[in-house]
Amino acid sequence: MGGFVLAEEHIILQNVHKEFQRKDHAPTIALDDVTLSIKKGEFVSLLGPSGCGKSTLLNIVAGLEKETSGSLLVNNKPIKGPGNDRIVVFQESGLFPWMSVLDNVMYGLLIKKVPKQEAKERALDWLQKVHLGKFAHALPHELSGGMKQRVAIARALVTDPEILLMDEPFAALDEQTRMVLHMELDKLWRETGKTIIFVTHNIREAVVLSDRIVLMKTRPGGIKNIFPVQAARPRTSSDSILVHLENRILTELEQEMEKVLKEELGSDYALKTDDLRVDPNNNMGSDI
Numbered sequence: 001m002g003g004f005v006l007a008e009e010h011i012i013l014q015n016v017h018k019e020f021q022r023k024d025h026a027p028t029i030a031l032d033d034v035t036l037s038i039k040k041g042e043f044v045s046l047l048g049p050s051g052c053g054k055s056t057l058l059n060i061v062a063g064l065e066k067e068t069s070g071s072l073l074v075n076n077k078p079i080k081g082p083g084n085d086r087i088v089v090f091q092e093s094g095l096f097p098w099m100s101v102l103d104n105v106m107y108g109l110l111i112k113k114v115p116k117q118e119a120k121e122r123a124l125d126w127l128q129k130v131h132l133g134k135f136a137h138a139l140p141h142e143l144s145g146g147m148k149q150r151v152a153i154a155r156a157l158v159t160d161p162e163i164l165l166m167d168e169p170f171a172a173l174d175e176q177t178r179m180v181l182h183m184e185l186d187k188l189w190r191e192t193g194k195t196i197i198f199v200t201h202n203i204r205e206a207v208v209l210s211d212r213i214v215l216m217k218t219r220p221g222g223i224k225n226i227f228p229v230q231a232a233r234p235r236t237s238s239d240s241i242l243v244h245l246e247n248r249i250l251t252e253l254e255q256e257m258e259k260v261l262k263e264e265l266g267s268d269y270a271l272k273t274d275d276l277r278v279d280p281n282n283n284m285g286s287d288i
């Protein structure tokens with residue numbers, strides 16, 4: 001071979017096809033022929049309209065769903081199911097309501113037979129990193145939504161997985177909290193070098209956080225386009241590179257969503273996707 005070194009691929013999906021069987025109906029093709037490679041330490045977002053297969057793709061990488069055909073490799077090894085190297089953070093924090101914040105974060109370590117004192121120290125360390133050291137002994141219901149998601153992130157990262165899989169983790173949060181968590185996640189990602197796959201409906205969230213954005217399409221679900229994000233970090237959403245990219249992605253999404261709406265509504269189709277356009281006076285970003 002020549003004198004160049006290939007960057008290390010962490011996750012490789014090759015021609016992944018996923019069908020869900022439905023009684024008395026044709027199967028739903030959730031993913032068709034998805035091929036995607038993700039490098040070690042890369043932050044990749046999956047973006048696209050409802051039903052385009054984002055969660056299915058994430059669940060296949062997590063080992064929670066099995067592809068119907070095609071292959072998935074992590075560190076060049078086929079995936080047979082869930083593993084300690086991959087952890088999922090969901091939209092709902094999923095904390096045990098009867099356990100303190102500290103016990104919630106320690107739980108995964110104790111399951112893995114980490115000695116109690118070490119588990120406590122590691123959990124407290126992670127609670128400091130997500131700025132919740134003072135809430136170690138609080139119960140989940142005493143926390144705000146943003147704080148709960150911080151605990152969920154600490155609980156995931158304390159076990160030191162190689163890959164963090166995030167399924168709309170900030171979708172239920174208000175915009176200000178979301179922006180703070182973007183900054184925190186960006187910092188944690190840069191400090192830890194984890195590989196992250198992040199599912200979102202929010203274009204601005206995707207451009208602010210990602211190295212690459214995988215824009216997905218529906219019917220059948222798959223990849224429509226991939227956008228590298230070449231802006232310096234830490235980022236602000238007003239960065240002109242990001243604003244320009246956000247509009248490019250939105251233009252492609254509009255085409256996709258018009259296609260979907262026409263198929264769904266047929267002759268009733270009247271809705272225009274122009275309403276999705278970014279209003280420069282509106283800080284919220286576009287949810288799709």
Ligand SMILES: Nc1ncnc2c1ncn2[C@@H]1O[C@H](COP(=O)(O)OP(=O)(O)OP(=O)(O)O)[C@@H](O)[C@H]1O
Nearest residue numbers: 020028029030049050051052053054055056057221
């Ligand atoms: N367990 C299942 N059984 C049957 N069909 C399913 C199942 N899970 C997903 N699907 C179907 O597969 C397609 C893709 O679903 P998926 O949840 O992956 O999409 P998504 O892009 O994550 O959607 P959303 O943004 O609304 O969460 C949809 O048509 C969905 O109805």
